[in-house]
Amino acid sequence: MSSHNILSIAGSDPSGGAGVQADLKTFSALGGYGMTVITALTAQSTTGVAGVQEVPADFVALQLDTLLADARVDAVKIGMLATPEVIGAVAKAIDTHRLPHVVLDPVMVAKSGDRLLAAEAIDVVRSELLPRADLVTPNLPEAAALLGEDEAGDLDAMRAQAGRLLDLGARRVLLKGGHLGGDTSTDLLVAADAAPQVFTAERVATRNTHGTGCTLSSAIAALRPQRPGFDAAVRDAKTYLTAALRHADALDAGHGTGPVHHFHAWWPTGARG
Template sequence: MLKKALTIAGSDSGGGAGIQADLKTFSALGVYGLSVITSITAQNTTGVIAVEDISPTMVAKQIDAVFSDIQIDAVKIGMVSNREIIKVIVEGLRKWDVKNIVLDPVMMSESGSRLLDVEARSTLIKELIPLADIITPNLFEASILLERDVITLKDMENAVKELTKMGCSSVLLKGGHLTDRTLAKLTTKAIDVYYDGQSLLRYQADRVKTRNIHGTGCTYSSAIAAYLAFGFKMDRSIARAKDYITGAIQNSLNIGDGPGPTNHFYNLWKEKGE
């Protein structure tokens, strides 16, 4: 049976992150993708030029339109920039009794543009995070959620335990920016830390030397959602998604004047000899 996954997130006109990255990931992994757009961004590889939010009413109508007609196997939530949008998403998730929720708490773009209102942080923590089966913050996002620096691997292991206390079922803390303090440079391994209230696991891969990392967080989290849609347990979904995002970064695309996107279709392109 065809599996279906929904992304609730912002649109990236540059095509490397957000809704575009999520739908490409779903397609690459064999899942039918649907979307609820929360915001529209004018951006390219060099940065975000402008952001315009969709009205909460329209976000709610998109959610109802999807769930009233189509059986959804997993949901990935990305950019939710204000508290009103967060509230209608929460209402929709409860109304339709949604399962397999992956929340990627997007707060800032790779270029440094803030994508979440400061006022929305408390609403995200109190209302949306408790509904998630897994949240997938990076080090910066975890630092904002916990209001303290999360820098080292030990910090990460402590942070995932604290983050689960916010009510989510599990946490995957992404260590793409993990630094070796002794050498004052990035670690040779890209290490992510997972915790579900009982098991503490590490997922790691060799770090890829490339500047083309735009949309990696979106792609990673949507890959987890895709594998959950197929029925894999959380640990296996993360392991498969880690392999996928590593390959997408290894085959990243040198597009534009800034950090280019990952290559979501690298396996398909390789099959064609391209």
């Protein structure tokens, strides 16, 4: 096999820092061939989201069926889905086409605070997508929303919430602890058949953190076919994201929360510090 085909099912971000644009950059940087199915258009910049236009569910299904009838897919990253109908179309495609290595990033709210998932769609994510994902990658607010609980405030609470997400049907959970603050960023990987693993990295001092969740989940999807398991893919994806954050201030892509530097290893920009 000359390359791995990685599919992003997500929304579009005109600023290029998140959504399918970030996913394609990440896939390419990590040696994957990127493909996309667009679920929503957004009008957004580094300063916020001005509007969202959902793609009709039947057209999302047509994109999926047309692509998957032709192309082999080796891993899937699922991001912004917006509506219950689109979630249902994606869930059906996972079953019909037996999609492998499905990484679900349950995108609900943008960095700017703008909501990207209809409130009524959270129940459908919980019931239709959690049991179909090989790995789900919520941050602390997203995990709390999926569980109908308050956010975890420490690692023990993270372990408990990750376990309850497994009880809802998730096969593996990477609970991202970035919202805890501190000098390090600690994520917790749990699975029903393995001991929990903690992944810790330095917290990079930069305002340019737009699309970090998209980038991490797409890096895991890109690396999973190249690694023996999800634990190795998560470890190397977190290393990649930390380096992309470390180089983020070399970019000048807007006046707000800018993107990470997906191609830091390829562009001769140098790192800070």
